[in-house]
Amino acid sequence: MAIKGVLFDFSGTLFRIESTESWLRAALTAAEVPLPEPELIRTAEELESVGALPGGALPSQPLPARLAELWEVRDRSAAQHRAAYTGIARQVPLPDPRLHDALYDRHMAPAAWSPYPDAAEVLGALRERGVAVGVVSNIGWDLRPVFRAHGLAPHVGAYVLSYKHGIQKPDTRLFALACEALGVAPQDTLMVGDDRRADGGAAALGCGVHFVDHLPAPERPDGLRPVLELVG
Incomplete structure (x- = not known):
């Protein structure tokens, strides 16, 4: 893929x-x-x-x-x-x-939020490679100010937030909206998350799925870097 x-x-x-x-x-x-x-x-x-x-x-x-x-x-x-x-x-x-x-x-x-230590590096590298990046979240509020405040907003092309659509993961419709927002087919998309049930729902749409550990930021300094290897 x-x-x-x-x-x-x-x-x-x-x-x-x-x-x-x-x-x-x-x-x-x-x-x-x-x-x-x-x-x-x-x-x-x-x-x-x-x-x-x-x-x-x-x-x-x-x-x-x-x-x-x-x-x-x-x-x-x-x-x-x-x-x-x-x-x-x-x-x-x-x-x-x-x-x-x-x-x-x-x-x-x-x-109230801290980016994981390798988040900026990984998002920036994906952008440099021409890989479309989106955020799909089960949430009840607009998280974009968090990305702006921490300097990560320039790397994100689309945000698909559950409360905006009345749909929450693992419903495949939310992942489909995210793929559509990026202009990328599900089979060409990788979903990265920490919840095997919620984020794993992307697999039913045909997306690849990669999981990270939900740990305090200092305890997971490079948990996102394998994504770069998966993208190739």
Whole structure:
């Protein structure tokens, strides 16, 4: 297969969200709400356990019935995404109830995200080779400001975001839209992601698929570089 286009997932593939503790600390600082350090650490651990941070750890326990159904379709609209994550966060008491929405807003800030160490190198190399690059993500908000803030936007030719289309991976329709946006046939496209179920759905369309490990950025310094070998 001659690769003419590469689709990348966003969270856990090209970018990594900040730690839950950093996320909570930033929201508290912005809201000027004090929280003693031991309580802050305990609260961050509780938020992580319930899966409140988008792009972070998944819930480690069954969700309440009222949230479980919403969780399954959370990436189909901006409203559903916010409702799912703020609903999960509200399982953890915070010193000011407004902080639940403030936490959600914080996770959309470019400062909350770090590109993987080799992301710029790999995207730039693909562009130099004339390979079309797109981002296809299950998400509830516009991630393009994150790419602009970190200098990666010039390398990306198309963004196909689930909330814009009401479709979420692994539905092949989202991958088909991404291939169409790049002007590349599925059989000439490689999908790169960290979720074997969601990103693996591209295989049903005829795309090649390559998986990376969802790890903190310092622990995965060169996980994207094999893509360059696959493209050839």
